[in-house]
Amino acid sequence: xxxxxxxxxxxxxxxxxxxxxxxxxxxxxxxxxxxxxxxxxxxxxxxxxxxxxxxxxxxxxxxxxxxxxxxxxxxxxxxxxxxxxxxxxxxxxxxxxxxxxxxxxxxxxxxxxxxxxxxxxxxxxxxxxxxxxxxxxxxxxxxxxxxxxxxxxxxxxxxxxxxxxxxxxxxxxxxxxxxxxxxxxxxxxxxxxxxxxxxxxxxxxxxxxxxxxxxxxxxxxxxxxxxxxxxxxxxxxxxxxxxxxxxxxxxxxxxxxxxxxxxxxxxxxxxxxxxxxxxxxxxxxxxxxxxxxxxxxxxxxxxxxxxxxxxxxxxxxxxxxxxxxxxxxxxxxxxxxxxxxxxxxxxxxxxxxxxxxxxxxxxxxxxxxxxxxxxxxxxxxxxxxxxxxxxxxxxxxxxxxxxxxxxxxxxxxxxxxxxxxxxxxxxxxxxxxxxxxxxxxxxxxxxxxxxxxxxxxxxxxxxxxxxxxxxxxxxxxxxxxxxxxxxxxxxxxxxxxxxxxxxxxxxxxxxxxxxxxxxxxxxxxxxxxxxxxxxxxxxxxxxxxxxxxxxxxxxxxxxxxxxxxxxxxxxxxxxxxxxxxxxxxxx
Ligand code: ASP
Ligand code: SER
Ligand code: ZN
Numbered sequence: 001x002x003x004x005x006x007x008x009x010x011x012x013x014x015x016x017x018x019x020x021x022x023x024x025x026x027x028x029x030x031x032x033x034x035x036x037x038x039x040x041x042x043x044x045x046x047x048x049x050x051x052x053x054x055x056x057x058x059x060x061x062x063x064x065x066x067x068x069x070x071x072x073x074x075x076x077x078x079x080x081x082x083x084x085x086x087x088x089x090x091x092x093x094x095x096x097x098x099x100x101x102x103x104x105x106x107x108x109x110x111x112x113x114x115x116x117x118x119x120x121x122x123x124x125x126x127x128x129x130x131x132x133x134x135x136x137x138x139x140x141x142x143x144x145x146x147x148x149x150x151x152x153x154x155x156x157x158x159x160x161x162x163x164x165x166x167x168x169x170x171x172x173x174x175x176x177x178x179x180x181x182x183x184x185x186x187x188x189x190x191x192x193x194x195x196x197x198x199x200x201x202x203x204x205x206x207x208x209x210x211x212x213x214x215x216x217x218x219x220x221x222x223x224x225x226x227x228x229x230x231x232x233x234x235x236x237x238x239x240x241x242x243x244x245x246x247x248x249x250x251x252x253x254x255x256x257x258x259x260x261x262x263x264x265x266x267x268x269x270x271x272x273x274x275x276x277x278x279x280x281x282x283x284x285x286x287x288x289x290x291x292x293x294x295x296x297x298x299x300x301x302x303x304x305x306x307x308x309x310x311x312x313x314x315x316x317x318x319x320x321x322x323x324x325x326x327x328x329x330x331x332x333x334x335x336x337x338x339x340x341x342x343x344x345x346x347x348x349x350x351x352x353x354x355x356x357x358x359x360x361x362x363x364x365x366x367x368x369x370x371x372x373x374x375x376x377x378x379x380x381x382x383x384x385x386x387x388x389x390x391x392x393x394x395x396x397x398x399x400x401x402x403x404x405x406x407x408x409x410x411x412x413x414x415x416x417x418x419x420x421x422x423x424x425x426x427x428x429x430x431x432x433x434x435x436x437x438x439x440x441x442x443x444x445x446x447x448x449x450x451x452x453x454x455x456x457x458x459x460x461x462x463x464x465x466x467x468x469x470x471x472x473x474x475x476x477x478x479x480x481x482x483x484x485x486x487x488x489x490x491x492x493x494x495x496x497x498x499x500x501x502x503x504x505x506x507x508x509x510x511x512x513x514x515x516x517x518x519x520x521x522x523x524x525x526x527x528x529x530x531x532x533x534x535x536x537x538x539x540x541x542x543x544x545x546x547x548x549x550x551x552x553x554x555x556x557x558x559x560x561x562x563x564x565x566x567x568x569x570x571x572x573x574x575x576x577x578x579x580x581x582x583x584x585x586x587x
Contacts, residue, residue: 001345002377002400032090036102039083040389046076051349058341061133070125077114102390108212112490113196113205124192128490131182135488136341140174160267160276165254169471172264179482209492213396214546227501230562231446237576238443239467240585245281258584260469270484271468274440286433289426292365303332303361310371314379317532323353334360343485344370346377351392352385369408376404384542393543395550398498406506410524435572448497455480467587504565509555520568
């Protein structure tokens with residue numbers, strides 16, 4: 001995740017804000033430029049104020065910090081709405097390309113559209129900060145015992161490590177119990193956001209989100225379907241194998257032979273990354289030859305040093321080190337004495353150099369990966385910081401989520417040996433295990449479930465795409481989507497689906513640039529300045545051009561394509577198909 005204050009984004013045929021009639025006769029291009037420059041200046045000030053307030057509210061969850069953050073958010077939303085409405089007076093006017101694009105971005109920029117009515121706008125801003133705060137404070141007390149309070153970190157550790165289905169179920173239920181109290185607020189929140197979107201000329205706020213991809217929303221939806229069909233056979237093969245192994249482990253009365261997998265057995269609270277159950281499903285004889293979590297712990301690597309290692313990867317590509325203030329102002333470890341929003345995020349407070357990470361780091365391989373993910377956001381933010389404010393964002397939101405992961409694909413055994421974390425690179429016989437571990441995190445993630453749905457619809461979608469089922473009967477008294485951060489915090493989620501495909505495409509391009517020709521999964525671009533320079537070309541463009549052009553700057557390709565991902569996993573797919581002979585695939 002990354003925190004974007006000036007909720008940004010993009011281009012499709014104008015007139016989305018149909019209410020005002022073009023007054024091209026009276027307005028001029030020079031006025032349009034002056035207008036947008038004034039708007040950018042004001043929105044920048046308000047975005048910085050909101051970023052500061054929200055940083056404090058997420059780092060110190062209290063009623064007062066929530067009120068300050070909601071107020072700053074409200075001011076930003078109000079000003080953006082006002083400017084977007086005024087901007088319609090330039091509709092139909094022939095404008096220089098940059099001005100036209102900025103006007104469009106301005107109109108599409110709100111992730112949280114709000115009604116013009118001031119009371120409703122305040123109510124909405126308060127709802128968002130309060131749900132996010134409740135998510136951050138969420139705890140489960142087994143047996144109602146306050147002394148045994150477990151937060152999401154502790155519950156996630158149980159999901160990752162325990163192999164006792166009773167204990168897993170208890171932790172799963174315990175966390176999901178934080179959400180029902182949000183249900184009513186969420187309903188009201190959706191109502192108000194949709195009202196805000198309608199006032200801006202969209203069908204609802206989902207339609208507004210889908211309008212941000214430089215193409216008509218329907219065409220974009222077709223792109224997503226096309227990509228999903230490209231990767232579905234790989235997902236299905238992994239799913240079938242994992243289900244069979246879990247059935248061996250937990251027995252026929254816990255795991256069905258042909259149906260969806262119960263969601264508490266996959267090593268992750270949302271069953272979205274399965275790497276933690278690697279030992280249960282690994283190819284025989286392929287138990288990893290090393291365990292990065294153990295190595296990091298044995299070396300007494302601390303939170304900051306984990307981040308330093310990540311930073312050094314980026315500097316090895318030619319990027320400048322992070323500023324001193326990053327080290328002074330970031331949150332790296334969970335404070336003992338207060339509640340914070342632990343969900344990892346990367347921030348640029350001032351559109352310049354004030355970059356920060358906020359993360360409750362644990363010394364694990366998973367967090368080692370997530371740190372590279374977050375730093376990808378920070379290096380992107382700094383790479384585009386010379387762009388005008390409205391262009392200070394990624395080419396589309398999937399790009400922001402993909403960059404750090406595409407770099408992290410270079411965390412190969414070869415690289416770990418180069419930086420002295422392991423002594424010996426396993427031979428090719430280790431490849432299947434390595435690919436399996438990565439597939440459990442990246443392929444398992446693909447069936448992106450649109451989170452903004454209610455309980456029954458939520459589980460129907462999860463069954464349809466993901467092939468997982470609730471471990472116990474659920475009713476409309478529950479609110480399971482709210483137990484997922486991005487729902488409680490209003491973060492559009494399609495970006496992660498796109499990112500999981502894009503990162504392999506970007507990685508392949510960087511490996512090509514580095515002159516690498518071997519199997520893709522063995523490539524590392526560590527220390528390669530040519531690959532870094534090429535990456536930077538795309539990053540520094542920010543949102544100034546439609547995303548296909550940014551993709552082309554790095555990859556030479558204008559379409560998002562899952563081929564790189566499929567090539568990367570090809571040896572694993574062949575092995576999975578072999579294993580799955582005689583098993584039912586699908587659910
Ligand atoms: N950055 C991740 C996400 O974008 C954070 C995480 O995996 O915890 O939400
Ligand atoms: N960071 C995102 C999430 O936690 C995607 O992995 O859902
Ligand atoms: Zn992210």
